[in-house]
Amino acid sequence: MKRRSQTLVFENRPKLIAGMSVVGKKEGDGPLGKYFDRIEDDPKMGKNTFEKGETAMLTEAVEGAAAKAGLKISDIGALFAGDLLNQLVSSSYAARDLPVPYFGLYSACSTMTEAVALAAACVNAGYYETAACATGSHFATAERQYRFPLEYGCQRPPYAQWTVTAAGCGIISADGDGPAVTHAAIGRVVDYGITDANNMGAAMAVAAMDTAIAVFVDTETSPEDYDAIFTGDLGRVGSEIMRDLCREKGAELGQRYSDCGEMMFSAKQKCYSGGSGAGCSASVLNSFILGKMNAREYDRVLLLATGALMSPTTSFQGESIPSVCHGIILENDL
């Protein structure tokens, strides 16, 4: 009997044909600012609540990505979307205005790669011609749900992370121009007993390592086989842990490895350990990574988006933080 593999292989090579990112001002001021498609100065997007603003960002990302792909919204087979809010309100309310069949997904900050994995699987199997994957997060709405009121004065430890205000959408299509989604590795839920909800990087790094090692074993590759390896939002602390954990397992990640959350903000933006949130890997994938792949600077990329699966309720009950990581491999046709 064959060893169980966590990695799905998409033999029909579904393509990521277009991507769109919409980010807030702070993210736009960061090192990746020039790569993002749209930078919105108003965190409410002209609406009256932050939640509506987040929904509007997601809608804009989906519509923008469809336009870039040369598609009408109604041509898209299905929308795979998720965000960080209870009952997935941002995604569902965005989908309310879009005439597209809708899958609501929750995998915390790893929702983007889960969406790409599912969309690519459906497109690979021929169920859909095209599918959209979108996720978003918003600093103000996440603070309210997971932490404290915005104007409440509190200090955070230096390893805390800053929720990214961003939305990203990618269009997966059976054919077209763009890098192919060749593999998707579905992660296991891992928990190493971290209870400090401020140290999500440490909680999630073990999931990232678990999935990364699974990818290397299943596909018989090593880190050297990739032009770049990204984790979703481990931050400075988490990505350092990730390097150590992989080294312990015999995989040296080296210079090709970076973390989307760490790249998002510069040190002087005072965002502690870096960015986090479902919009973090979504916006980096659909602008920075996709751009570099289309420019042929990278030909093979492994993206490991990580998600911490706790809620304020479980945190207050003293539960530790389970986390998950889904990986996708993107490859340019040679």
Added chain:
Amino acid sequence: MTDNAERNARYGKYVEWISPKTDYTHSLVKAFVAGGLTCVTGEIARNLLGMIPGVTDEQAAVFASVLLVVAAIFMTGLGVYDAIARHGGAGSFLPITGFANAMSSAAMEFRAEGLITGTAVKMFSVVGPVVVNGVVWSAAAGVLRYIVALIWGTI
């Protein structure tokens, strides 16, 4: 699951080691200065109010803390209190001004859900523990002192 417990303990220790620490002296000095200055502001207000004829020192203390509370709530509304508190730390939340900030920030945050179902419901979401514990423990203190007085025979 014993090997998991051991693995988790080892990982916890490693995380503790690799995570950057808060700069101890720096944050202590900032908390000291922020807290001290808040108290001095209160003291100045108390002494000035105490100069008004007919106002006792005890009344002046009450009015001074009311002034501090109102000032902190106003600063919260303007969005400057949390910027100061990010430096002040305990120096900003331990004084009565921190109590006021916690209350008003929750009130503002949930205004979007309506004045009745948002602001009014959630106003005590952060300071609730202080009020509840204050009422319960002070009542216990009152009852205790009453019993002691009974035994002592002073009432």
Added chain:
Amino acid sequence: MILPDTWWGWLLDYVIVFASGGLLCALAQILIIRTRLTPARILVLFLIAGIIMQTLGIYEPLSAVLRSGIAVPITGFGASLAKGAIETALSDGPLGAFAGGLIQTAYGVGIAVAASYVVSVVFKPKSK
């Protein structure tokens, strides 16, 4: 005021207020860094400390010297709660213990609630 009514007496008074208030806050900061207690727990801890000090009768002599240095931190709130509860219990009977704390602190809490209400109508929270 227990210090002489001279300029250095005044100054020393403020120095004592600054130092005692600052020390209390620094102590809370140490607790935060060392024990990872949340601010809410630390507030409750200091509040109860104030109540206990008042009950044991050591708060009054302390506050005569430290004045705002101990009255402005949440310990002062706890002490007034306890003071009201104890005084009312002794004058009106044990049921008074449940009313006295709230009566004593009604100014501060009442104004905080009303001001928070007004501020929530006037201002909107900002994304940082």
